[in-house]
Amino acid sequence: MSRRGVKFGAFVFVCQLVFLLLFAFLAKYDDTAQPKDTDPTNMVAQYYPMFQDVHVMMFIGFGFLMTFLKLYGYSAVGVNMLVAAFVLQVALIVRGFIHSDIAGGERFPINITEMLSSDFAAATVLISFGAVLGKTSPLQLLIMAIIETILAQLNEYTGVHKLHTSDIGESMYVHVFGAYFGLAVARVLYSEETEENSKEGAVYHSDIFAMIGCVFLWLYWPSFNGGATSGDEQHRAVINTYLSLAACTIVTFAISAMLDNKGRFDMVHIQNATLAGGVAVGTTADMPLEPWGAVLMGTVAAIISVVGYKYITPALTRFLKLHDTCGVHNLHGMPGVLAGIAGAVMAALSTRDKWGESLCEIFPARAGMNATIPCDADLAMTRTALEQGGYQMAALCMTLVIAIVGGALTGLLLKLPIWDAPQGDMVFDDHANWEVSDYNFPQVMGDKGRSNGETDSNTRV
Template sequence: MKVAKLPTILVIVQVLFIVFFAIFADYAPSANAKYPENSKDADKGGADPSKNKLHSLYDMFQHVHVMIFIGFGFLMTFLRRYGFSSVGFNMLIAAFVIQWHMITHGLLHMATEHSSSFKIDIESLLTADFAAAAVLISFGAVLGKTSPLQLIVMAFIEIIVFVCNEYIGLYFFKASDVGGSMFVHIFGAYFGIAAARILYNSKVEDSKKEGSNYHSDLFAMIGTIFLWLYWPSFNSALAPGDDQHRAVINTYLALASCVIVAFAISSNSKEAKFDMVHVQNATLAGGVAVGTSANFMIGPWGALLIGSVAGAISVVGYKYITPYLARRWKAHDTCGVNNLHGMPGILAGLFGAIFASFASVDRYGNGLYEIFPARAPMENSTKLLEIQANFTISAGDDRSAVQQGGYQFLAMAVTLIVALVAGAITGFIMKMSPLDPVKERHLFDDGHYWETPSDFDEAVQFCNGTDNCETVNLKSFDDEKNAEDPDN
């Protein structure tokens, strides 16, 4: 019965997904053959293929899709004995979240819009990938320390909270976060860290399996390169027109400057050598840090500055903050998501609030109201009618720049609090014995979950930063642990 638990739950979940989609989901007009405009030729007033959402978004969607399944998956293969799980569980979680997010997000909007169904189009697929990114960031914090069943439960709960938090930020605070640095990166990082704190096992610190080797680090760099190349698409996919163009430029520049500073700070040691952990992760921090303000008029120099600061903060985080959190607060963060997603996400929120506080019509033109809809004049005001004569916008709240900046900061603060509280509660749920918490001997090890090749149990050398190396056969190591504590 224990062996069948996970596959049984997965099959039941997928059947429920099919039922939900059958009852509540439908194609959006741009993908629906029944839509009247799709039954006419374009020259007869029908749908123009070049104006279909797919035409403008599919390339960006595929870039983000690659980031989710290859970028995040391979970035976590640095653990020498957890590569199958890193890529495999990444794929499982993402496939689960994509469907669950469409349902959760769709039901919420059905309730608020009093609709009988939710519509699916290319934008739905894109936002589902964004949600998957948040959960995969959380996965990084608990990597190697959780069972597949625990991960499914974490993803199930996290998406419900994620959708509600994002709705509050976008529709109540009316914050702008085009690259998801607040609603995706901050949320995912601190949800995962809070769960990791509750799941903390003192034996983790003693595990001989948490570590990399030459080849696992090389595989992880594949993930880094894919993420680095496609991050401009992640930050700009949902932005329109010139906003999208600007977001690509700002993200590109932030990533470039981040690499230079990350390498510089990484090699600033007595040995003057680069640390592959920093190169794999800190070089991406610029993409996170510029996410909130990617479509703002921050100037090319501003993008370079944000990327530089993010690279420095991320490397410092890996050197000092990660070990401090594990030692002092028992928050063991396997992938260091605090350094790549958490702190750079907070940096993005702060920069977003600052830049929003100085945004003006003089600098943005009418595009100001596209980026910050709440700053548009109120309904039926003379100013609104004057703007609408030349530019299509909806009525807003007539916020000042400072007020918008305040709401930007508030959205970030609420996201951080919600993530920490919800992550901690989820951590307690994940500790329940029916969810198969990971035993000490199975930490950071594929052997318990996967069929492994014959060379999986070869002896591994541990040097622990000294010249006194110890050769350990990890299969024998497991057998010894089992003999010492057969119930562990």
Template sequence: MKPPPPGLRVRLPAFVCVAQVAVVASYAAFVTYDEHADARFQTNATVAADNALYADYPAFAHIQVMIFLGFGCLLAFFRLYGFGGMVFNFLTAAFTIQWAVLAQGYFRFSRGGVIRLGVINLVNAEFACAAVLISCGAVLGRTGPLQLLVLALLEVPVLACTEWAVLEHLRIHDAGGSILVHLFACYFGLGVSFALYRPGLNDGHPKATAGYRADILSAMGTLFLWVFWPSFNAALALKGDDQHRAVLHTFLGLSGSTLAAFALSAALNRDGKISMVDVQNATLAGGVAVGASVDMMISPAAAYALGVAGCAVCMLGFRYLTPFLARRCRIQDQCGIHNLHGLAGLVSCAAGICGILMADEETYGPSLYETFAHMAPPEGDPRLRELRVLVPGLKPGLGRSAREQALYQVAAVVAVVGVAAVGGVLTGFVLKLPQLAAPPDELCFDDRLFFEVPPDYDSAVPLADVTPEDSAADEHLVM
């Protein structure tokens, strides 16, 4: 059995111990219950059914399944790295969520220096966790557990600060997280991968191969993600018809990308066979592609078309762009996150901008100013008083036109991609520190370096029996 990298026996427990002490101290100092969880706010007039738990918990539970089961199973596709893919996902996710509650709370949810904790905070933290796990996909199998924890430690504050800037100041519309989850995570992960470039792995690795049972487990991860993705896209949309549309559009987009994935996989394969890589990943592109416009009145047909378009760019990127990035740009995108989250995310952002430009009162009625709060008249505007007759409690907005809001969306996309890429490169240079115990090239994609493994862990397909056709699935997508 291979020994762990020098120092990992001490450094990993030390990091976890210090991190948990800091987290517990921070929670004790800055975190308390929100009004829906604090017993002091409950009176005889309190209606239990009105508690925010009942509105927010279903989405939270569904996203939990996506984070821990969907991602975990999906990342277990390497023949000799199933433990690493699934268990390091578990470790990283658990740490990221508790850390994101603090980081996001500091920038967005604190009141009087205190973070009011409710289920909605956990939902936002899991969005941040999804971004971190997507970024980790770019360096899957080439990093150790300590590196992944440090990646999460550094990425979460950058993401929280970026969220604060674009949501509170640029005031963009991003219900499904196309900009602040998919694009940010993609380009942060590519930046990390660029900094961690390994020339010795550019022509592949003998252990970076899929296995029959591993591919079945990965396909199960895809199914978990596929089934619960509507909850992910709808979780932060306005409750009511906006969330209703988000569920419908996500399902239609996923349906479109699934059918397209099977058709394109057979068409693009020389022998007309279906690739499990495409089934595991391109089928999910529809969920990304509808994200930016998921709560808008884009029409069911447009949602389906976006799913097909997202699948097409994802599969073409996987076949042609990923090898180019590795050979020409020093970016080894191990899980092809640029195809599913980058390219499909850009399709989604373009669709969202078009949806904003076409939004008007004729289509939305007075609810236009709830869905697009930035377009609502500002405080003191007579028009706001008129609208409040039709929409009681309507909050004042910024009075932006559709064109102005579309320009802010474009600015947010450019800013987020730039910040994420720079942040990822800087994080990657930190992860190169020898103290973080990176695996050597020859032991990448191998569970024996970090885990106690059973004697038969590599007996299903002896390494000598792996053919060039088997190794064609070296690079997978993630999420």
């Protein structure tokens, strides 16, 4: 047995033992899942279809999207599965401590909506995983997952329950947080050996596998943005996401061809920027954005994402020494910031005449903090539209600060040699952590692929 393997196994067993004890003494089934109880709302029938869609996004969509690296496919899918399953448990426990009175003897409930929220928490960490893909060990990733899940859940709790903001598609609390937390970690862990590395590239079949992940994410994104709501808000979330993704996709193809000196499509853009519309419309997904507004969001998202992959990410690497393996800044970061700004604008323009009962349901603070009172009641609103817009912007800024500072501090922790970071030839290589099936290794290594610095190749950085 290797020291590294024993260390990893021991860490996982200790964590799982802690999870087991916490679930045993502090968790319970929600009342709707208890024996001899009834669930009049039938929560499983209402939420499980969209939960399952989001579940597929986490384990197939994210996993296969990251298989573009020609020698890192096992880790892209396998470690993605490890991290996601780990975070699901961490998130349930963290959310239990935040939302329940554990000190007062209360047990935290587990139900289908908490499972959905835990999947969203997994998405946050998997986005950060993309920024450090190929440059971190599984042990480092699990340490990062624990810290990031705690900080992300505290950030979301503050934004939703203290600032009373709306972000139904989690563009701020998942995409922005995950992207900039991961970028901060990547900046602190930066090493020159990650640049000009011939292993950081794709071959024809690895790009096809990555496209599978893209398609799964693209198809199920309406469930991600609409899964946590219901009624007309859910219907709008599905419609707005559907339209934004469609517009984003065709504009991505157009901009990709325009920016290539031979008029070709760049697979990096197609795999990633086509999804930016789902991120960009997330905060406003359940709002009366109007169909043309959803199309506009997808169009703008495609432009900034493709331009980001083509010009911004190489500049970040060159001038700031910020190496972003998957380009999460372009798919999740900038479109997420766009979503947050759009949410603030929509909040500032919201009126009772235009929004009807949705005003109370989306922005409870506009209805005296009592969303159970119908919006047509004669209430004195505690916030004006402009004030709500200001709180939305404050939540976006708070998310950026906590993510960047938290990511930087986490990066410093992960630099400690005890976490077995990959070194030298083990960067971007499955051989560091897997028993790899036989293949023609010299031939694969000889493929030009997408190495960092090849200006005429399809490169993320």
